[in-house]
Amino acid sequence: MNRNFAAAASFAVLIVSVFIFSEPQIVKHSANLVPVEDDVRLPEPASYAITASPSAASTTKGPLGTVDTQSGALQTAPPKVESLVKFNWLAKKTLAGLPTTVALRKLPPEEFHETPRLIRQAGKELGAIAQWLEDEPSLKPAGALFYQACFQREDIASSVRALCLSNHRALREAAGDPEGWSEEENKVHAEVKRLAAFLLRR
Amino acid sequence: MNRRTRAWTQATASAVIALAAIMGTGLFASSALGASLEAVRSGKAPPLEFSSDVPKIQRSLLLSDLEFFKRLPLKTVGTDFNKLMDLKGPVRNDTLLDWLHERVRHVITPDFKLTVENSELIERNHSFQNQDIGPAKAFFNRAQVAETTMISRMSNFGVAMYMIWKKQRNLWKFHIEGFSEDLVVDTPRIGIVEIGPGMFRPEDRAKALSFTERVLRLKTLFHEARHSDGNGATLAFQHDFCPRNHPYEGEPACDYNLNGPYAVSAAVLKSVAGGCFQCTRAEKEELLLAAADSQSRVIEQVVTLTESDRKALDALEAAKASESELAAFRKEARARGQVQRFGYVDSRPEGAR
Numbered sequence: 001m002n003r004n005f006a007a008a009a010s011f012a013v014l015i016v017s018v019f020i021f022s023e024p025q026i027v028k029h030s031a032n033l034v035p036v037e038d039d040v041r042l043p044e045p046a047s048y049a050i051t052a053s054p055s056a057a058s059t060t061k062g063p064l065g066t067v068d069t070q071s072g073a074l075q076t077a078p079p080k081v082e083s084l085v086k087f088n089w090l091a092k093k094t095l096a097g098l099p100t101t102v103a104l105r106k107l108p109p110e111e112f113h114e115t116p117r118l119i120r121q122a123g124k125e126l127g128a129i130a131q132w133l134e135d136e137p138s139l140k141p142a143g144a145l146f147y148q149a150c151f152q153r154e155d156i157a158s159s160v161r162a163l164c165l166s167n168h169r170a171l172r173e174a175a176g177d178p179e180g181w182s183e184e185e186n187k188v189h190a191e192v193k194r195l196a197a198f199l200l201r202r
Numbered sequence: 203m204n205r206r207t208r209a210w211t212q213a214t215a216s217a218v219i220a221l222a223a224i225m226g227t228g229l230f231a232s233s234a235l236g237a238s239l240e241a242v243r244s245g246k247a248p249p250l251e252f253s254s255d256v257p258k259i260q261r262s263l264l265l266s267d268l269e270f271f272k273r274l275p276l277k278t279v280g281t282d283f284n285k286l287m288d289l290k291g292p293v294r295n296d297t298l299l300d301w302l303h304e305r306v307r308h309v310i311t312p313d314f315k316l317t318v319e320n321s322e323l324i325e326r327n328h329s330f331q332n333q334d335i336g337p338a339k340a341f342f343n344r345a346q347v348a349e350t351t352m353i354s355r356m357s358n359f360g361v362a363m364y365m366i367w368k369k370q371r372n373l374w375k376f377h378i379e380g381f382s383e384d385l386v387v388d389t390p391r392i393g394i395v396e397i398g399p400g401m402f403r404p405e406d407r408a409k410a411l412s413f414t415e416r417v418l419r420l421k422t423l424f425h426e427a428r429h430s431d432g433n434g435a436t437l438a439f440q441h442d443f444c445p446r447n448h449p450y451e452g453e454p455a456c457d458y459n460l461n462g463p464y465a466v467s468a469a470v471l472k473s474v475a476g477g478c479f480q481c482t483r484a485e486k487e488e489l490l491l492a493a494a495d496s497q498s499r500v501i502e503q504v505v506t507l508t509e510s511d512r513k514a515l516d517a518l519e520a521a522k523a524s525e526s527e528l529a530a531f532r533k534e535a536r537a538r539g540q541v542q543r544f545g546y547v548d549s550r551p552e553g554a555r
Contacts, residue, residue, distance in 0.1 A: 104449040112455040113441075114355045114400065114422065115492045123491035127484030134483040154525060157449050159494035163487070191498070198497045199472065199490055201280030 079138035087132060087139050091146040094125045100155045122160050130167065144171045151188055151196075161188065162195030169200065242303055243296075249303055253310040254380035260402055264309065267416050267423075268302075271295060274417075277476030281469045286461050287428075288549055298424075298470075305427035307393035308381055310359060314396070321376040324386065328373035331552040335434035336365070355400040355422045358429035360385075360392030361438045389553035390438055395426045413481050414488050417474050421492070424470045428463040433552040439463055445504050447532075456499045459547040468496035503543045511535035 079087075099118040107116055133143040150156065150164035165185060173179055181193070241247035249268050252261050272295050283293040287301055364387050367374050375386040378394075385392055401422065402410070409415050432439045441463070444456040457464045471493035475486045507515065518531055 101449045105451065109453070110400065112450050112453040115418065115495050119491060119495045120488070123488035124484070126491060127482075127487035130487040131482055131484040154529075159449070159491060159498045162494045162498075163491050166490075194502070195494045195497055198468070199494055 077138050079136060079142070083136055083139060084142060087136075087142055090132070091129065091142065091149075094129055095146065095149055095153070097125065098122050098150065098153075098156050098160050101157050102155070104157050119157070119159065122157075126160070126163060133171075140171055140175075144168055147171065148184065151185070151192065154189075158189070158192050159195060161192045162199060165192055165196040166199040169196070239300060239303055243300070249299070250306070251308045251381050253308075253314060253378045255311050255313055256309055256380070256397065260397060261309075263402070263410055264419070264423075267419050268299065270416050271299060271420050274474055275477035275479060276473045278473050279476075281473060283469065283473075285546060286465055286469055288431075288461075302424060302427050305391060305393055305430035306395050306423055308360070308378070308385070308395070310378060310394060310396050312396055312398065314359075314378065316363075316376065320378060321374055323372055324375055325373040327371050328388075329371070330368045330373075330388070332434040332437070333368070333371070336369070336437055337435060337440050355398050355419075356426050357396050357398055358394075358426045358438070359396040360387070360394035361390040361429050363387050363394075364390045364392060365438060389551055390432065391430050391551045391553075393430060395423070413478075413485050417471065417489055418492065420474075421467050421470050421496075425463045425467040428461075428466045428549075431549045431551050433548060433550055436547045436549065437552060439549070441499075444499065445501060448501075449498065456501050458501045458504075458544045460500060460502065460544065461546045461549055462500070464496045464499040468493045468500065471496060501544060503541055505536045505539040505541050507535050507539045511538060 099116075099122050103118060104116065107118065111117065129143065129146060133140050147164040147168035151161045151168060153161065165188060169181065169185055172182060185193075238247070242249050248265060250261075250264060274295060276293075276295060276298075278293045283289050283298075287298075289297060289301060291297060363374075367387055373386070373388060375384050377384045385394070401419070406415065429438050429440075436459075439457065439459075439462045441454045442456055442458050444450040444453055448456065450456065459465075471489050475489035475493065478486060515528075515531060515535060518528055523531075
């Protein structure tokens with residue numbers, strides 16, 4: 001009797017755990033299918049032009065795609081239009097919702113000692129972006145644009161900008177770009193670079 | 203690893219952990235052994251003792267978190283753990299857990315109150331080590347005030363009692379129901395942490411077994427453990443007020459050294475995020491942002507502006523100058539200011555046995 005009860009209890013725990021841990025996977029990406037109207041803009045894709053047919057003459061291959069060594073443009077297999085539209089929508093929505101320094105300063109006292117909920121929420125949202133880029137590598141050029149827009153926004157909290165900056169640099173270097181800070185990356189505040197450098201030391 | 207496989211791997215792992223937690227609690231609950239490092243290492247004693255009013259679910263979660271940490275792949279490259287946490291030997295899960303156990307051994311709830319029944323004055327006018335040296339007085343008082351308004355996830359009760367009684371020159375011991383022995387408060391390493399209301403919020407119950415929640419709880423334990431260290435001016439590694447222009451400006455949420463509780467938190471989070479091959483990219487990202495937040499509270503240097511630059515900056519801010527104007531002026535002013543850099547501070551604990 002007791003043994004049966006123990007077995008049933010173990011099975012119940014297993015089922016509950018499966019439910020808990022499967023849930024984020026099920027909802028992933030599904031909440032972001034509705035267009036949003038806002039004035040958040042991603043930067044123009046100057047150095048991350050997506051090209052369907054790379055020229056064979058002067059290119060190097062990297063994990064992000066093929067890089068034109070003359071123009072510096074990234075050439076990669078084009079993402080599906082639907083994916084790109086959805087990703088860009090999520091990117092804009094995420095960018096609009098990232099915590100600002102002003103918002104952090106308005107937090108109640110109990111939030112300061114530990115990682116504030118605003119930062120944790122931002123971590124989840126940036127996590128969704130990073131996960132999507134890992135699942136669909138063809139979106140990495142669009143992801144790089146998102147990260148650039150994020151680290152360049154001076155009103156966003158420095159820790160968030162630092163994560164964006166470190167991801168931007170990692171994507172760029174994985175694509176075959178020279179190691180170290182690029183000109184754009186180098187312009188950010190020293191504190192953001194300090195934190196990004198901490199994250200990149202791995 | 204594709205998304206479905208990853209989900210199933212996590213689901214199975216979480217089920218195993220959940221069962222281990224339930225079984226583990228039962229085993230530990232029946233144990234009444236002391237909690238020396240050797241006993242914990244050999245599995246004869248639980249790594250944490252709980253006061254009798256700590257809810258069973260909270261005990262099982264914390265104990266299973268420590269079990270979880272044992273199997274967690276870590277990537278410690280890029281962080282000098284030996285320098286940061288005074289580790290003498292190799293940096294592994296077990297050595298990090300030993301480090302934790304030396305600093306955190308007992309858990310109480312916020313309901314615990316010192317009374318004549320549970321405390322005993324052993325010696326008046328006791329001379330503690332570094333009796334007349336402590337953290338800066340002004341800071342100590344402000345920190346005490348700030349502490350009363352905080353709803354933290356966890357706080358280091360043992361070191362708080364040590365500091366108060368050291369100041370009063372009184373040596374006390376207390377008996378807490380559920381602990382295997384009476385505790386003499388003669389060192390900041392007394393190792394009692396208090397679970398705060400933020401640690402197990404009812405709204406977080408559904409995800410309490412998730413990878414990120416577990417790691418964030420462990421991070422809190424490591425963070426509080428660091429408060430059990432320090433001597434004289436560095437006693438308890440108390441937080442200080444964040445500098446001007448910091449996101450937490452004016453709050454007691456920064457460390458002006460490279461080996462304080464926030465540096466420990468950041469290093470633990472980053473090494474877990476870097477080493478985890480079973481977790482999702484999303485989970486890693488969440489931990490990395492928490493690591494960056496902790497590291498942002500590690501103040502490596504401050505620049506004190508000249509009096510005239512300070513006044514000029516105040517005037518510019520009052521006149522609502524543009525961000526670019528302010529940034530340009532700050533840059534120039536910083537170049538003229540006095541730079542103060544912070545490094546690793548003495549972490550040896552007072553009166554450690």
